[in-house]
Amino acid sequence: MKAKLISTLFAGLLLVTPFVAVNAGDDDKHHGDDGALKKAVAEATAAKKKAASVGGEWRDIGKFLKKAKKAAKKGKMKKAMKLAKKAKWQAEAGYKQVMAQKTVELPSYLK
Amino acid sequence: MKRLFTAAVVIALPLVMAGSAVASPADDSSAIRSYFSKKFPAVELNEFGNGVYAIDKVSRESWEAIEEFPPYETFVDAGEEMWNTAFANGKGYKDCFADGPGVAHKYPHWDKEKGMVMTLPLAINNCRKANGEKPLKYAKGSINDILSYMTYNSRGHKTNVVIPSDDPRAMAAYEEGKQFYFARRGQLNFSCASCHMQNSGNYIRSDILSPALGHTTGFPVYRSKWGTVGTLHRRFKGCNKQVRAKPFKPQGQEYRNLEYFLTYMSNGLELNGPSARK
Numbered sequence: 001m002k003a004k005l006i007s008t009l010f011a012g013l014l015l016v017t018p019f020v021a022v023n024a025g026d027d028d029k030h031h032g033d034d035g036a037l038k039k040a041v042a043e044a045t046a047a048k049k050k051a052a053s054v055g056g057e058w059r060d061i062g063k064f065l066k067k068a069k070k071a072a073k074k075g076k077m078k079k080a081m082k083l084a085k086k087a088k089w090q091a092e093a094g095y096k097q098v099m100a101q102k103t104v105e106l107p108s109y110l111k
Numbered sequence: 112m113k114r115l116f117t118a119a120v121v122i123a124l125p126l127v128m129a130g131s132a133v134a135s136p137a138d139d140s141s142a143i144r145s146y147f148s149k150k151f152p153a154v155e156l157n158e159f160g161n162g163v164y165a166i167d168k169v170s171r172e173s174w175e176a177i178e179e180f181p182p183y184e185t186f187v188d189a190g191e192e193m194w195n196t197a198f199a200n201g202k203g204y205k206d207c208f209a210d211g212p213g214v215a216h217k218y219p220h221w222d223k224e225k226g227m228v229m230t231l232p233l234a235i236n237n238c239r240k241a242n243g244e245k246p247l248k249y250a251k252g253s254i255n256d257i258l259s260y261m262t263y264n265s266r267g268h269k270t271n272v273v274i275p276s277d278d279p280r281a282m283a284a285y286e287e288g289k290q291f292y293f294a295r296r297g298q299l300n301f302s303c304a305s306c307h308m309q310n311s312g313n314y315i316r317s318d319i320l321s322p323a324l325g326h327t328t329g330f331p332v333y334r335s336k337w338g339t340v341g342t343l344h345r346r347f348k349g350c351n352k353q354v355r356a357k358p359f360k361p362q363g364q365e366y367r368n369l370e371y372f373l374t375y376m377s378n379g380l381e382l383n384g385p386s387a388r389k
Contacts, residue, residue, distance in 0.1 A: 055365065057357040058298050090298065094356075101294035104302075106134060109309060110142045 037072055040084035041065065047091035056098035058090045136274050136285055136375055143308070143376055147324045150312065159325030160380045162388060166312055167319050174387065183259055183333040183385040186340045190260025193253065198242045204257070207238030212261045216268035216382050219371050221281040228284050228367040232258060232342060249361035250345035258331045259340055262384035270328060270382060272375040288372030291365060292323075297356030303369075306350075318389065327374040329386030340385060343370060 044065060051057045068083035134142070147159065154165050164171040194212055197203045208214055218231040232254055236246040247254035275281050295302045306315065307323040314320075330343040337345075344361035347369060351358040359365040 052357070055359070056296070059352055059355040059357050060298070061357070093298075097295065097300065101296070101302075102290075104290060104293040104295075106139065106142055107293065107304060107309065110146050 033077070034072075037068075037077060037080055037084065040081055040088065041068060044068075044084045044088035044091060047088050047095070051091045051094040051098070054095060054098045056094040058094045061087045061090050061094070064090070136282075139289065140376055140378065143324060146308065147311075147322055151322065156324075157380055159322055160328035160377070160383050161386075162325065162329065163319050163321040165325070166322065170319065170389070177387050181333075181385075182335075182387055183331075183340050186256050186259040186331075186333070186385065187263045188260075189253070189256035190258065190263075193257045194260055198239070198244050200242050202242050204235070204238060207234070207241070208261075211264065213264035213268065215258075215262045215265035215384070216271060219272060219367065219374055221273070221275055221278065221284070221371075223275070223278050223281075226280050227364070228371045230362065230367055230370055231261065232344070233362055233367070235261075250342055250348065251339070255331045255340040255342060258342065259385040262331065262382065265382050266384070268382050270374060270377045270380050272371065272378055274371075274375065284368045284371055285375065287365075288368035288370070291369045292372055297351065297354035299354040301354040303350065323373070323376065325377050325380050327370065327377050328380050328382050329384045329388070331385050333385060333387045335387075335389050 044061075048057060048061050048065070051061075064083045064087035068080045068087065071077075071080035071083065144156070147154075148156075151166050158165040161171075161174075164174045194204050204212070215231055218234065219228050222229040232247075232249055235254065235257055236249075239246050247257075274285050292303045295305070304323070306320050307326065311320050311322040327343060330346070331340045332346070333340045334346075342361065344366045347366050348358035348361065
């Protein structure tokens with residue numbers, strides 16, 4: 001009985017594994033369909049330029065975009081998309097930061 | 112009742128307006144000095160030119176030991192050789208700096224003709240370009256040799272940055288430099304003041320943050336971390352990177368204006384560069 005159960009489970013596992021692998025591949029494809037990634041990179045690049053135009057670019061944005069392109073070349077679309085989104089978020093935050101700091105005065109501890 | 116209210120407004124309005132008026136450079140300097148004299152009451156004004164070694168006894172001891180055989184000495188010697196070596200056209204630095212090498216206390220200054228802050232590294236490269244020589248890089252390399260020699264010869268002179276009142280562009284440059292100093296930037300959302308004013312004297316990891324007052328007097332500096340002498344703008348770049356902001360170009364307008372503001376804050380302090388730092 002025990003042996004039957006083990007062999008059934010093992011056979012089941014063998015049947016399921018390819019589907020899991022295929023789905024994982026699908027997931028990567030889903031995240032990184034080429035058009036969506038290109039759009040994300042373009043948006044991040046535009047946001048980077050906007051931040052740089054006011055002197056608000058953060059240090060690692062360029063690095064994230066480079067890594068995103070590199071990951072895409074290797075087919076790691078999910079990783080590439082994540083990096084592009086991170087770059088865009090940082091670029092937008094850098095721009096907002098400059099806008100918020102435009103009229104700074106002497107801080108209260110100096111008054 | 113209505114009359115009473117009007118009278119109160121008439122009396123209070125000028126007071127409110129005076130309070131919100133833009134502070135003059137002298138007011139800024141006075142506020143900053145008062146802050147540091149309260150924060151470090153045992154430190155005399157000129158001592159602030161020694162950076163963290165003015166406020167921390169332990170680091171001061173090792174710094175004094177280092178100063179017995181200054182690591183910047185070879186750079187001063189190399190700079191002297193540069194000063195005395197003629198350019199290809201037969202002229203040299205002497206022809207550009209008629210008062211001799213000891214002129215670092217005259218920088219930065221407002222150049223009315225060019226409408227910009229003129230720094231010593233920029234003046235050195237202007238001299239080179241005017242004589243057909245290739246300009247030197249502004250952060251690393253041999254610009255630090257000539258700067259070390261010129262600054263060494265300027266030791267003891269007092270910082271004396273002037274913001275001329277007859278050119279509003281000079282005040283605008285000062286204000287831009289001040290804005291840069293107090294604006295938060297980078298992913299860490301720190302301003303220069305967050306570290307070197309508000310938290311000066313506190314630890315950042317194993318290092319103590321130096322006070323802003325006197326920051327400019329010792330440049331160029333030999334930093335043990337760099338293993339060489341570097342310019343003030345190289346240090347600005349490093350600070351910006353540390354707060355995860357993209358740094359600006361050395362000798363670009365942002366850093367020149369920042370230098371203008373920061374050096375003005377050290378007016379009256381003696382130049383003591385080149386110096387040695389951690």
